Amino acid sequence: MFTYFLYGAAGGLLLxxxxxxxxxxxxxxxxxxxxxxxxxxxxxxxxxxxxxxxSVLDADAISHLLGRESGVLGMAIAAVFGSITLIPGFVAFPxxxxxxxxxxxxxxxxxxxxxxxxxxxxxxxVEMKFFxxxxxxxxxxxxxxxxxxxxxxxxxxxx
Amino acid sequence: xxxxxxxxxxxxxxxxxxxxxxxxxFAAPEIGKNSFTVTKENFLEMISILPPIxxxxxLLDVWVERETMxxxxxxxxxxxxxxxxxxxxxxxxxxxxxSFPIAGMLLKKGVNLKNVFIFVGAWSTTKIPMILFExxxxxxxxxxxxxxxxxxxxxxxxxxxxxxxxxxxxDAIYEMAKDQ
Numbered sequence: 001m002f003t004y005f006l007y008g009a010a011g012g013l014l015l016x017x018x019x020x021x022x023x024x025x026x027x028x029x030x031x032x033x034x035x036x037x038x039x040x041x042x043x044x045x046x047x048x049x050x051x052x053x054x055s056v057l058d059a060d061a062i063s064h065l066l067g068r069e070s071g072v073l074g075m076a077i078a079a080v081f082g083s084i085t086l087i088p089g090f091v092a093f094p095x096x097x098x099x100x101x102x103x104x105x106x107x108x109x110x111x112x113x114x115x116x117x118x119x120x121x122x123x124x125x126v127e128m129k130f131f132x133x134x135x136x137x138x139x140x141x142x143x144x145x146x147x148x149x150x151x152x153x154x155x156x157x158x159x
Numbered sequence: 160x161x162x163x164x165x166x167x168x169x170x171x172x173x174x175x176x177x178x179x180x181x182x183x184x185f186a187a188p189e190i191g192k193n194s195f196t197v198t199k200e201n202f203l204e205m206i207s208i209l210p211p212i213x214x215x216x217x218l219l220d221v222w223v224e225r226e227t228m229x230x231x232x233x234x235x236x237x238x239x240x241x242x243x244x245x246x247x248x249x250x251x252x253x254x255x256x257x258s259f260p261i262a263g264m265l266l267k268k269g270v271n272l273k274n275v276f277i278f279v280g281a282w283s284t285t286k287i288p289m290i291l292f293e294x295x296x297x298x299x300x301x302x303x304x305x306x307x308x309x310x311x312x313x314x315x316x317x318x319x320x321x322x323x324x325x326x327x328x329x330d331a332i333y334e335m336a337k338d339q
Contacts, residue, residue, distance in 0.1 A: 004206055008209040011216065027217075028214070035216060036213045047205065050198070051198030052179070054194075087323065093289075135332060150312060
Protein backbone atom coordinates (compact mmCIF):
# COMPACT_ATOMS: atom_id res chain seq x y z
CA MET A 1 0.00 0.00 0.00
CA PHE A 2 2.78 2.38 0.97
CA THR A 3 4.64 1.33 -2.13
CA TYR A 4 1.71 2.43 -4.31
CA PHE A 5 1.61 5.70 -2.43
CA LEU A 6 5.33 6.18 -3.14
CA TYR A 7 4.85 5.46 -6.84
CA GLY A 8 1.88 7.82 -6.98
CA ALA A 9 3.78 10.61 -5.28
CA ALA A 10 6.92 10.13 -7.37
CA GLY A 11 4.97 9.90 -10.65
CA GLY A 12 2.73 12.86 -9.90
CA LEU A 13 5.55 15.13 -8.80
CA LEU A 14 7.71 14.09 -11.73
CA LEU A 15 4.89 15.04 -14.10
CA UNK A 16 4.47 18.38 -12.34
CA UNK A 17 8.20 18.91 -12.59
CA UNK A 18 8.11 18.11 -16.31
CA UNK A 19 5.37 20.63 -17.06
CA UNK A 20 7.33 23.31 -15.22
CA UNK A 21 10.85 22.68 -16.50
CA UNK A 22 11.95 19.94 -18.88
CA UNK A 23 15.63 20.60 -18.39
CA UNK A 24 15.38 20.31 -14.62
CA UNK A 25 13.30 17.15 -14.86
CA UNK A 26 15.98 15.58 -16.99
CA UNK A 27 18.45 16.50 -14.27
CA UNK A 28 16.17 14.92 -11.62
CA UNK A 29 16.22 11.60 -13.47
CA UNK A 30 19.96 11.79 -14.00
CA UNK A 31 20.55 12.43 -10.31
CA UNK A 32 18.11 9.69 -9.31
CA UNK A 33 19.96 7.19 -11.47
CA UNK A 34 23.37 8.35 -10.27
CA UNK A 35 22.56 8.02 -6.58
CA UNK A 36 20.95 4.63 -7.24
CA UNK A 37 23.95 3.33 -9.15
CA UNK A 38 26.25 4.78 -6.50
CA UNK A 39 24.80 2.50 -3.84
CA UNK A 40 23.87 -0.50 -6.01
CA UNK A 41 27.06 -2.58 -5.50
CA UNK A 42 26.65 -2.42 -1.72
CA UNK A 43 22.94 -3.19 -1.86
CA UNK A 44 23.57 -6.24 -4.02
CA UNK A 45 26.20 -7.49 -1.55
CA UNK A 46 23.82 -7.05 1.36
CA UNK A 47 21.11 -8.98 -0.46
CA UNK A 48 23.46 -11.91 -1.11
CA UNK A 49 24.77 -11.94 2.47
CA UNK A 50 21.23 -11.89 3.87
CA UNK A 51 20.24 -14.67 1.49
CA UNK A 52 23.11 -16.92 2.55
CA UNK A 53 22.61 -16.13 6.22
CA UNK A 54 18.89 -16.79 6.23
CA SER A 55 19.34 -20.05 4.39
CA VAL A 56 21.60 -21.32 7.17
CA LEU A 57 19.77 -19.64 10.04
CA ASP A 58 16.13 -20.12 9.18
CA ALA A 59 13.21 -19.61 11.57
CA ASP A 60 13.50 -23.15 12.94
CA ALA A 61 17.18 -22.79 13.74
CA ILE A 62 16.65 -19.49 15.53
CA SER A 63 13.69 -20.65 17.57
CA HIS A 64 15.64 -23.79 18.46
CA LEU A 65 18.51 -21.68 19.80
CA LEU A 66 16.43 -19.00 21.49
CA GLY A 67 13.36 -20.89 22.60
CA ARG A 68 15.05 -23.15 25.07
CA GLU A 69 17.43 -20.61 26.49
CA SER A 70 16.33 -18.24 29.17
CA GLY A 71 17.71 -15.41 31.24
CA VAL A 72 20.99 -13.70 30.48
CA LEU A 73 22.31 -16.33 28.08
CA GLY A 74 19.11 -16.12 26.02
CA MET A 75 19.45 -12.33 25.98
CA ALA A 76 23.04 -12.59 24.77
CA ILE A 77 22.15 -15.02 21.99
CA ALA A 78 19.20 -12.83 20.97
CA ALA A 79 21.50 -9.79 20.88
CA VAL A 80 24.09 -11.51 18.69
CA PHE A 81 21.52 -12.83 16.21
CA GLY A 82 19.62 -9.58 16.14
CA SER A 83 22.70 -7.44 15.54
CA ILE A 84 24.18 -9.49 12.71
CA THR A 85 21.15 -10.71 10.85
CA LEU A 86 18.67 -8.55 9.03
CA ILE A 87 15.20 -9.94 8.83
CA PRO A 88 12.33 -7.86 7.50
CA GLY A 89 9.69 -6.97 10.09
CA PHE A 90 7.09 -9.02 8.27
CA VAL A 91 9.17 -12.10 9.08
CA ALA A 92 10.54 -10.90 12.43
CA PHE A 93 7.23 -10.32 14.25
CA PRO A 94 5.63 -13.69 13.46
CA UNK A 95 8.97 -15.27 14.35
CA UNK A 96 8.98 -13.38 17.67
CA UNK A 97 5.43 -14.55 18.33
CA UNK A 98 6.41 -18.16 17.72
CA UNK A 99 9.51 -17.71 19.89
CA UNK A 100 7.22 -16.62 22.73
CA UNK A 101 5.20 -19.79 22.30
CA UNK A 102 8.42 -21.81 22.26
CA UNK A 103 9.27 -20.50 25.71
CA UNK A 104 11.37 -17.40 25.15
CA UNK A 105 10.69 -14.46 27.47
CA UNK A 106 9.50 -10.98 26.49
CA UNK A 107 12.95 -9.65 27.36
CA UNK A 108 14.69 -11.93 24.87
CA UNK A 109 12.32 -11.30 22.00
CA UNK A 110 12.45 -7.54 22.60
CA UNK A 111 16.23 -7.74 22.48
CA UNK A 112 16.00 -9.74 19.27
CA UNK A 113 13.51 -7.39 17.57
CA UNK A 114 15.20 -4.17 18.67
CA UNK A 115 18.73 -5.14 17.64
CA UNK A 116 17.33 -6.62 14.44
CA UNK A 117 15.85 -3.28 13.46
CA UNK A 118 18.36 -0.79 14.84
CA UNK A 119 21.75 -2.49 14.79
CA UNK A 120 23.14 -3.70 11.48
CA UNK A 121 26.61 -5.20 11.29
CA UNK A 122 26.15 -6.40 7.71
CA UNK A 123 25.09 -2.91 6.59
CA UNK A 124 27.96 -1.06 8.33
CA UNK A 125 29.83 -0.39 5.03
CA VAL A 126 26.78 1.33 3.51
CA GLU A 127 26.18 3.38 6.63
CA MET A 128 29.83 4.46 6.73
CA LYS A 129 29.53 5.83 3.21
CA PHE A 130 27.14 8.45 4.55
CA PHE A 131 28.05 8.96 8.21
CA UNK A 132 31.73 8.06 8.31
CA UNK A 133 33.34 5.30 10.35
CA UNK A 134 33.24 6.77 13.84
CA UNK A 135 29.68 8.08 13.81
CA UNK A 136 28.40 4.86 12.27
CA UNK A 137 30.02 2.72 14.95
CA UNK A 138 28.72 5.08 17.62
CA UNK A 139 25.18 4.97 16.28
CA UNK A 140 25.16 1.18 16.30
CA UNK A 141 26.72 1.06 19.75
CA UNK A 142 24.14 3.45 21.21
CA UNK A 143 21.34 1.53 19.52
CA UNK A 144 22.71 -1.64 21.08
CA UNK A 145 22.82 -0.08 24.57
CA UNK A 146 19.27 1.14 24.02
CA UNK A 147 18.20 -2.39 23.04
CA UNK A 148 19.56 -3.70 26.35
CA UNK A 149 17.65 -1.00 28.29
CA UNK A 150 14.35 -1.47 26.48
CA UNK A 151 14.44 -5.27 26.76
CA UNK A 152 15.09 -5.00 30.50
CA UNK A 153 12.18 -2.56 30.84
CA UNK A 154 9.75 -4.62 28.77
CA UNK A 155 10.97 -7.87 30.31
CA UNK A 156 10.29 -6.32 33.72
CA UNK A 157 6.89 -4.82 32.94
CA UNK A 158 5.33 -7.59 30.83
CA UNK A 159 7.49 -10.63 31.51
CA UNK B 160 37.99 -2.40 -22.03
CA UNK B 161 38.99 0.03 -19.30
CA UNK B 162 35.35 0.73 -18.63
CA UNK B 163 34.55 -2.94 -18.16
CA UNK B 164 37.50 -3.32 -15.84
CA UNK B 165 36.26 -0.39 -13.75
CA UNK B 166 32.82 -1.94 -13.58
CA UNK B 167 34.32 -5.22 -12.37
CA UNK B 168 36.30 -3.27 -9.77
CA UNK B 169 33.16 -1.59 -8.49
CA UNK B 170 31.21 -4.79 -8.28
CA UNK B 171 34.06 -7.03 -7.12
CA UNK B 172 32.60 -7.85 -3.69
CA UNK B 173 29.27 -8.64 -5.25
CA UNK B 174 30.95 -10.91 -7.81
CA UNK B 175 32.94 -12.67 -5.08
CA UNK B 176 29.82 -13.24 -2.99
CA UNK B 177 27.95 -14.44 -6.05
CA UNK B 178 30.73 -16.94 -6.75
CA UNK B 179 30.62 -18.12 -3.12
CA UNK B 180 26.88 -18.65 -3.44
CA UNK B 181 27.38 -20.69 -6.61
CA UNK B 182 30.02 -22.79 -4.85
CA UNK B 183 27.50 -23.28 -2.07
CA UNK B 184 25.11 -24.62 -4.68
CA PHE B 185 27.55 -27.46 -5.34
CA ALA B 186 28.82 -27.99 -1.79
CA ALA B 187 25.40 -27.87 -0.10
CA PRO B 188 22.68 -27.81 -2.77
CA GLU B 189 19.83 -27.35 -0.28
CA ILE B 190 21.36 -24.29 1.39
CA GLY B 191 22.65 -22.86 -1.89
CA LYS B 192 19.27 -23.10 -3.56
CA ASN B 193 17.52 -21.70 -0.54
CA SER B 194 19.95 -18.81 -0.46
CA PHE B 195 19.32 -17.88 -4.09
CA THR B 196 15.56 -18.04 -3.51
CA VAL B 197 15.77 -15.70 -0.50
CA THR B 198 18.10 -13.34 -2.40
CA LYS B 199 15.75 -13.29 -5.39
CA GLU B 200 12.72 -12.51 -3.23
CA ASN B 201 14.54 -9.73 -1.38
CA PHE B 202 15.91 -8.34 -4.64
CA LEU B 203 12.45 -8.16 -6.18
CA GLU B 204 11.09 -6.48 -3.07
CA MET B 205 13.92 -3.97 -3.05
CA ILE B 206 13.79 -3.20 -6.75
CA SER B 207 10.06 -2.49 -6.44
CA ILE B 208 10.45 0.20 -3.75
CA LEU B 209 13.71 1.83 -4.84
CA PRO B 210 12.68 3.59 -8.10
CA PRO B 211 10.10 5.96 -6.54
CA ILE B 212 12.38 6.61 -3.56
CA UNK B 213 15.31 7.65 -5.75
CA UNK B 214 13.08 9.71 -8.06
CA UNK B 215 11.75 11.55 -4.99
CA UNK B 216 15.35 12.06 -3.86
CA UNK B 217 16.23 13.51 -7.25
CA LEU B 218 13.21 15.83 -7.13
CA LEU B 219 14.16 16.99 -3.65
CA ASP B 220 17.73 17.62 -4.78
CA VAL B 221 16.77 19.66 -7.85
CA TRP B 222 13.67 21.54 -6.73
CA VAL B 223 14.05 22.19 -3.02
CA GLU B 224 16.49 24.92 -2.02
CA ARG B 225 18.98 24.18 0.71
CA GLU B 226 17.70 27.26 2.56
CA THR B 227 14.13 25.94 2.57
CA MET B 228 15.16 22.58 4.01
CA UNK B 229 17.30 24.33 6.61
CA UNK B 230 14.41 26.52 7.65
CA UNK B 231 12.20 23.51 8.36
CA UNK B 232 14.72 20.92 9.52
CA UNK B 233 17.99 22.76 10.16
CA UNK B 234 19.71 23.77 13.34
CA UNK B 235 17.32 26.62 14.10
CA UNK B 236 14.11 24.76 13.25
CA UNK B 237 13.72 23.58 16.85
CA UNK B 238 11.14 20.97 17.77
CA UNK B 239 9.36 21.42 14.41
CA UNK B 240 12.32 19.88 12.59
CA UNK B 241 12.40 16.91 14.93
CA UNK B 242 8.68 16.27 14.44
CA UNK B 243 9.01 16.46 10.64
CA UNK B 244 11.94 14.04 10.79
CA UNK B 245 9.90 11.62 12.91
CA UNK B 246 6.95 11.72 10.53
CA UNK B 247 9.17 11.31 7.46
CA UNK B 248 10.84 8.25 8.94
CA UNK B 249 7.57 6.71 10.13
CA UNK B 250 5.86 7.14 6.76
CA UNK B 251 8.62 5.22 5.01
CA UNK B 252 8.77 1.76 3.51
CA UNK B 253 11.72 -0.55 3.13
CA UNK B 254 14.68 -1.85 5.14
CA UNK B 255 16.91 0.44 7.19
CA UNK B 256 19.78 0.53 4.71
CA UNK B 257 17.52 2.27 2.20
CA SER B 258 17.25 5.15 4.67
CA PHE B 259 20.99 5.90 4.49
CA PRO B 260 21.05 7.45 0.98
CA ILE B 261 18.03 9.55 1.98
CA ALA B 262 19.84 10.63 5.15
CA GLY B 263 22.76 11.58 2.91
CA MET B 264 20.46 13.81 0.85
CA LEU B 265 19.07 15.44 4.02
CA LEU B 266 22.64 16.19 5.11
CA LYS B 267 23.38 17.66 1.69
CA LYS B 268 20.41 19.95 2.15
CA GLY B 269 21.69 21.21 5.49
CA VAL B 270 19.42 19.27 7.86
CA ASN B 271 21.15 19.05 11.22
CA LEU B 272 22.63 15.80 12.55
CA LYS B 273 20.08 15.36 15.32
CA ASN B 274 17.12 15.47 12.93
CA VAL B 275 18.87 13.16 10.46
CA PHE B 276 19.37 10.60 13.22
CA ILE B 277 15.76 10.99 14.36
CA PHE B 278 14.76 10.25 10.76
CA VAL B 279 16.96 7.13 10.65
CA GLY B 280 15.74 6.01 14.07
CA ALA B 281 12.08 6.47 13.14
CA TRP B 282 12.66 4.58 9.90
CA SER B 283 14.19 1.70 11.84
CA THR B 284 11.36 1.18 14.31
CA THR B 285 8.28 3.38 14.17
CA LYS B 286 7.16 2.72 10.61
CA ILE B 287 3.36 2.74 10.66
CA PRO B 288 2.63 -0.52 8.78
CA MET B 289 5.22 -2.26 10.97
CA ILE B 290 3.62 -1.01 14.17
CA LEU B 291 0.22 -2.31 13.14
CA PHE B 292 1.76 -5.63 12.21
CA GLU B 293 3.58 -5.78 15.54
CA UNK B 294 0.32 -5.20 17.43
CA UNK B 295 -1.45 -7.98 15.56
CA UNK B 296 1.37 -10.42 16.30
CA UNK B 297 2.43 -9.52 19.81
CA UNK B 298 -0.55 -7.60 21.19
CA UNK B 299 -1.42 -3.92 21.63
CA UNK B 300 0.04 -3.72 25.13
CA UNK B 301 3.43 -4.91 23.95
CA UNK B 302 3.38 -2.67 20.86
CA UNK B 303 2.38 0.47 22.79
CA UNK B 304 4.94 -0.09 25.54
CA UNK B 305 7.69 -0.62 22.97
CA UNK B 306 6.52 2.39 20.96
CA UNK B 307 6.72 4.72 23.96
CA UNK B 308 10.21 3.42 24.79
CA UNK B 309 11.24 3.73 21.13
CA UNK B 310 10.16 7.35 20.74
CA UNK B 311 12.13 8.30 23.86
CA UNK B 312 15.06 6.09 22.87
CA UNK B 313 15.29 7.41 19.30
CA UNK B 314 15.27 11.01 20.50
CA UNK B 315 17.87 10.24 23.18
CA UNK B 316 20.18 8.46 20.73
CA UNK B 317 19.88 11.34 18.24
CA UNK B 318 20.69 13.98 20.89
CA UNK B 319 23.64 12.03 22.30
CA UNK B 320 24.99 11.34 18.81
CA UNK B 321 24.85 15.00 17.88
CA UNK B 322 26.36 16.21 21.15
CA UNK B 323 29.18 13.66 21.07
CA UNK B 324 30.24 14.38 17.49
CA UNK B 325 33.18 16.81 17.38
CA UNK B 326 32.91 19.79 15.00
CA UNK B 327 35.64 18.51 12.70
CA UNK B 328 33.89 15.19 12.26
CA UNK B 329 30.53 16.84 11.69
CA ASP B 330 32.07 18.98 8.98
CA ALA B 331 33.59 15.88 7.39
CA ILE B 332 30.15 14.21 7.30
CA TYR B 333 28.61 17.24 5.58
CA GLU B 334 31.55 17.35 3.17
CA MET B 335 30.89 13.69 2.24
CA ALA B 336 27.22 14.45 1.67
CA LYS B 337 28.07 17.10 -0.94
CA ASP B 338 29.39 14.44 -3.31
CA GLN B 339 26.20 12.37 -3.28
